[in-house]
Amino acid sequence: MSYTASYIENFAEYIRASPSSYHAVAEAARRLELAGFTEQRETDEWLAGPGRRYVLRDGAIIAWVAPEGAGAVTPFRILGAHTDSPxxxxxxxxxxxxxxxxxxxxxxxxxxxxxxxxxxxxxxxxxxxxxxxxxxxxxxxxxxxxxxxxxxxxxxxxxxxxxxxxxxxxxxxxxxxxxxxxxxxxxxxxxxxxxxxxxxxxxxxxxxTNPPARFGLDDVLFAAGRMDNLSSVHAGLTALVAEAEALAIAPHISVFAAFDHEELGSESRSGASGPFLDDVLTRIGTSLGATVDQRARAFADSWCLSADAGHAVHPNYPERHDPANLPVAGGGPLLKINANQRYATDAFGAALWKRACERAGVAYQEFVSNNAIPCGSTIGPLTATRLGIRTVDVGAPLLSMHSARELAHVDDLVALSAAIGAFFAPAG
Structure with missing residues (x-):
């Protein structure tokens, strides 16, 4: 079986196990446990030192790899996604x-x-x-x-x-x-x-309940429910697990954060506008002896990759897209840009994403909205605003976003996870 076929089969299994945000984090926790991660309960004393850990809060989960030698000013590399769907x-x-x-x-x-x-x-x-x-x-x-x-x-x-x-x-x-x-x-x-x-x-x-399916010429199309945003959750989870050994000696703490309630505006205790990520990063820093000044230094050198599904050009409605930026299915994951900060990407973020995709050996595409059509938003600007961590917005291109059943190209799904793995990797 090719890697693409294996990845898509694994993704389909994840979708089938995740009909709700609560099921999605339970399945993520199960997979993390198999990969050697240990649950950190919020009510328990925080575990210090290197290791692989995760914490659950309702329909959200945050997992991280603290490397050998991590200290008070060690920066974070964060992958942010969300578990809920309309x-x-x-x-x-x-x-x-x-x-x-x-x-x-x-x-x-x-x-x-x-x-x-x-x-x-x-x-x-x-x-x-x-x-x-x-x-x-x-x-x-x-x-x-x-x-x-x-x-x-x-x-x-x-x-x-x-x-x-x-x-x-x-x-x-x-x-x-x-x-x-x-x-x-x-x-x-x-x-x-x-x-x-x-x-x-x-x-x-x-x-x-219709199961995920590959179809079309050469089986390159993939249809399933909840790809907005389980496509990013699965990509980030898979990348963190695949890179876990290498991340044990990384110069940063690698974090996978999947929030709930993004489709409602993220304003909840388990949403990206809530305190969950800040709580976890603060407790990790405190366990490493960080002062307020050292925490600020660590954040100033940190990055967040906000991964959420984006729009591929629709063949029946091309006029709804920007005429100079028409991302196609199979052309690679998206770098999402918006002048009004509906996406958090800036020039530094674009450069980071370009380096990650080059290291992963995958192409990527820019997405920007048609000026006449309001742009949606993501957890990216929320995270950047709350924590001051530089953030870049990316994601897999889809058709039929917010449908009960969405459509993607298998190569884009695989490439997104590969690029996230390169973002996490020690030489990133």
């Missing part, structure tokens, strides 16, 4: 229904392409918290579907589909009297609990 989240009192149909009450999470979620077999996945504070992950497998109205009942649908987020997005999961069905009880049973009365709270989201 979709729907289960509401309180979620068992609803109409006209004999059983339905789930859901709230729109982030900014999904609503029409892409229609007529798909969906699952519910996330975490349940019991009355005694125990966390249990749960997933239903294929269970729900948001049915579209037949064209016979809406003859103008192909002239423009308009979905009301409250009335038209409630998925069906059965038929009957809703007083006889209990979604919370169903989830509780799947989590190994006696009944829904043991559930004190839950964070449950929808995910597409």
């Amino acid at each position: 979709g729907f989240k289960l509401k309180p009192r979620p068992t609803i229904g109409s006209n004999g149909w059983l339905q789930a009450g859901v709230e729109v999470y982030g900014g999904p392409l609503l029409n892409s979620w229609l007529d798909r077999e969906l699952e519910l996945a996330g975490r349940i918290v019991t009355l005694d504070g125990e966390v249990r992950l749960v997933r239903t497998g294929p269970f729900l579907r948001i049915p579209q109205l037949a064209i016979h009942l809406d003859r103008d649908v192909n002239s423009g589909l308009v979905l009301d987020k409250q009335r038209h997005t409630a998925p069906v999961f059965g038929v009957g009297d809703r007083s006889q069905a209990d979604l919370v009880g169903i989830l509780a049973a799947l989590a190994g609990l006696a009944d829904g009365s043991e559930v004190a709270g839950y964070d449950i989201l929808t995910a597409d």
Whole structure:
């Protein structure tokens, strides 16, 4: 099997194991444990000295390799990504229904392409918290579907589909009297609990159950759900594990940070605007004896690579892109640039990314938005603002971003991880 085939198969396995941010960090932790990383609990005394460690906070995870000889002014090389994706989240009192149909009450999470979620077999996945504070992950497998109205009942649908987020997005999961069905009880049973009365709270989201697939001429296309932004999470995780031995003697502390809630603006305790990364870097520095001045010196020599999915040029809508910057599928990962700092890349960051890609032996492409179309943003500017660490924004080019099922070129996914590995590597 070629390296590309092996990487894509491994990525597909990661996606299948990660229908929610909580599952994504659990799978990341499992893989880190197999690679010799040790969990650092936030409530425990911080482990000092060299080694491979990780810490979990809700749907976020930070892992790092502290090299031999790391000291108070040792800089950081940080890869930042996010674990969440747009979709729907289960509401309180979620068992609803109409006209004999059983339905789930859901709230729109982030900014999904609503029409892409229609007529798909969906699952519910996330975490349940019991009355005694125990966390249990749960997933239903294929269970729900948001049915579209037949064209016979809406003859103008192909002239423009308009979905009301409250009335038209409630998925069906059965038929009957809703007083006889209990979604919370169903989830509780799947989590190994006696009944829904043991559930004190839950964070449950929808995910597409259609498995990832390679297809097209020479199998170069790859389709899957949640590639925004599991493509970056998996790339960073894979790079950190692959380079872990070499990083034990690196001149910097290598950090993999995957945050939650980016699709909502990152303002949470586990989001990039929250304190998680600062908490971890501070505790690492303190364990190495860093003073306030030494921490500032370490940050001044540090880098963050903010990796999030970007836009490949759409063949049916090329006018939506900048005419001089048209990144193509298979042309390499993106260097994302925005004059208004929606991306954090500057000239120094561009030079760093160019060196990393050259060391990895991969091509890259610049992405800049069409002036007439507002640009999205990433965790990059947030991290740069909070910590003052120089940051550069990159990512794999996709089509159908924020769809229930997105599209990428396999070579771009592999190249992104290779470039991240070169960013982490000791000679970077």
